[in-house]
Amino acid sequence: MTAEIISGKELSTQLRNELAEEVQDLKVTPSLAVILVGDDPASHSYVRGKEKACRTAGIHSIVKRHPTSLREDELIAEIDALNEDSSVHGILVQLPLPEHISEDAVIERIAVNKDVDGFHPVNVGRLLTGKKAFTPCTPLGIMKMLEISGVDPRGKHAVVVGRSQLVGRPVGQLLLNKDATVTYCHSKTKDLAFHASQADILIAAAGREGMISEAHVKEGAAVIDVGVNRVESTGKLTGDVQFEEVKEKAGWITPVPGGVGPMTITMLLHNTVEAARGTMFNDES
Numbered sequence: 101m102t103a104e105i106i107s108g109k110e111l112s113t114q115l116r117n118e119l120a121e122e123v124q125d126l127k128v129t130p131s132l133a134v135i136l137v138g139d140d141p142a143s144h145s146y147v148r149g150k151e152k153a154c155r156t157a158g159i160h161s162i163v164k165r166h167p168t169s170l171r172e173d174e175l176i177a178e179i180d181a182l183n184e185d186s187s188v189h190g191i192l193v194q195l196p197l198p199e200h201i202s203e204d205a206v207i208e209r210i211a212v213n214k215d216v217d218g219f220h221p222v223n224v225g226r227l228l229t230g231k232k233a234f235t236p237c238t239p240l241g242i243m244k245m246l247e248i249s250g251v252d253p254r255g256k257h258a259v260v261v262g263r264s265q266l267v268g269r270p271v272g273q274l275l276l277n278k279d280a281t282v283t284y285c286h287s288k289t290k291d292l293a294f295h296a297s298q299a300d301i302l303i304a305a306a307g308r309e310g311m312i313s314e315a316h317v318k319e320g321a322a323v324i325d326v327g328v329n330r331v332e333s334t335g336k337l338t339g340d341v342q343f344e345e346v347k348e349k350a351g352w353i354t355p356v357p358g359g360v361g362p363m364t365i366t367m368l369l370h371n372t373v374e375a376a377r378g379t380m381f382n383d384e385s
């Protein structure tokens with residue numbers, strides 16, 4: 101069997117065009133504020149990608165770039181100002197932050213209804229309880245890729261390798277919310293190959309280059325590679341999955357690059373449009 105390749109790049113082009121049309125029909129121009137602290141080249145590149153994607157979709161983008169020396173209280177004050185600014189619909193702080201700044205304190209300061217990253221504890225709790233919530237962009241992108249490929253999680257066994265707040269935990273929750281049976285594997289899991297090879301849906305989000313081989317994959321499984329590993333010697337980007345061998349066994353597979361990565365930014369645009377609509381929490385009593 102050779103897997104169907106799910107291209108996040110192609111799907112993103114389609115979804116971003118659809119979002120651009122939706123934006124034209126809105127009464128307001130959606131506006132996203134991104135805060136970037138420090139000089140991490142990858143973070144700068146991702147933020148440039150976000151700016152460009154916003155422009156293409158007709159979303160107003162504000163980027164606040166700061167040196168590593170920015171203090172936590174200064175960052176908090178900037179968030180407070182953006183929370184108060186009614187022309188700003190979405191706020192995102194690019195992660196990781198420098199070590200002297202508490203990510204938790206910063207994320208908790210963002211207004212829940214502007215938290216387009218879905219990292220605020222209120223949004224996390226709402227996701228956990230199956231309520232409407234801003235949902236982290238990478239997990240949302242993964243669910244969209246499964247949906248578009250006709251992979252329905254209901255009754256399936258999903259195995260998530262990795263338990264990060266950004267990807268592993270929320271994607272497991274989203275799969276559970278769609279009636280999958282979910283197993284989490286992590287660095288202390290004994291016999292990863294045993295667990296992973298039971299999966300109908302395998303999410304590789306451990307950040308370890310090539311850790312998922314053909315031996316970890318059940319014939320016909322949907323394999324989603326969230327890894328973004330830069331090979332030092334070549335500068336090339338590779339995933340957590342050994343793509344060439346796994347694609348001969350899986351039913352579906354996502355490539356790196358061009359898979360989950362572009363979907364992260366597409367789902368950020370989606371969440372920003374949702375924030376601009378302002379209806380996320382409307383049907384609450």
Ligand SMILES: Nc1nc2c(c(=O)[nH]1)N[C@@H](CN(C=O)c1ccc(C(=O)N[C@@H](CCC(=O)O)C(=O)O)cc1)CN2
Nearest residue numbers: 146192193194195196217237337357358359361362364
């Ligand atoms: N506040 C946030 N910080 C971070 C998030 C996030 O969702 N919110 N996720 C990642 C980084 N990220 C977006 O911020 C991101 C990662 C990767 C890509 C992407 O398109 N990758 C390309 C390859 C790009 C390259 O060559 O380097 C791909 O996989 O094809 C987009 C966004 C951590 N921080």
